[in-house]
Amino acid sequence: MGFKTIDYENDKLKIIDQRRLPGKFIIIECNRLKDVYNSIKTLAVRGAPAIGVFAAYGVCVGLKGTKTSDREKFFLHLNKIVEYLKESRPTAVNLFWALDRMKAIACKNKDKSTIQIKKILIKEAKCIHKEDEMMCKAIGINGARLIRSGDKILTHCNAGALATAGSGTALSVIYRAKQEGKRIAVYADETRPLLQGARLTAWELNKRKIDVTLICDNMAGSLMKQGLIDKIVVGADRIAANGDAANKIGTYGLAVLAKEHKIPFYVAAPSSTFDFTLKTGKDIPIEEREPREVRRFAGVDTAPKAIKVRNPAFDVTPSRLITAIITEKSVFKKPYGRSLEKVKG
């Protein structure tokens, strides 16, 4: 991809500070657990799979200074780290999935010395990282089969390399289709209020020389009506057992518009984004972010200071509006029945 969204070498955890893109390309180092927490909370690192990989390394950062050989103390500390990082953001299930996986591998090796357990945890985080890379690649291969040369594809938010440890989910489909020689044009929704589409998707597609056109979110319907959109491909932050999918706020509206205009609406996500403990999307916790993100634009007040604001960061698209879910295992089409459970194994 030409850049590493997350990097862990010689016990140093580094990320691209996505708050500064596209103006500045800055790598920051997260040396303390608090840095890890804040980087997730403030969206220096964001996107469901990337948050999961980063949090896994975050556990290693949190344990770095722990000298104790007392296993009981070690596990108490590990638990605190995991619970603390789980508080950083609520919607992307990959965060909880990765942290639980880290805890589970530590418990499985509870009879080893604390030094050995720390090494095992680093290995596990690297494994989660590598797996994410592979899943992105497989999602690209599976999804590209749905794309025809000449397609004009709309995407929302950023589900690209910046949102994962690999080539992305929704954007991996686009990268792969292009690699296969298909002619693709992309429309990127700017994605208010934090502009992940404008700042990040436009940036990475442009860097990869993909034909990309930026639009404001409220232009999507009009473009669909004019026949300018052939397909919509988005990512997801959490998918319930029935296929309802939470993604960046505005995704649901796009799915409704897609139905009206008979445009295929695809969700691309790895197995780590599925939450089979939730039967439907209605129980997916939706993050409510700070009002000032809506009251201000590019550092300037654009609404009266005291005005009431709602700022849900995600919405849930019901499975009936989703044409298919593209995963690293295969492409799942409705009616799902219990077929989605295949992503588990």
Ligand code: MRU
């Ligand atoms: O608030 P963000 O930027 O973390 O939201 C990200 C998204 O909604 C992405 O579409 C989703 O995480 C999928 S990333 C492959």
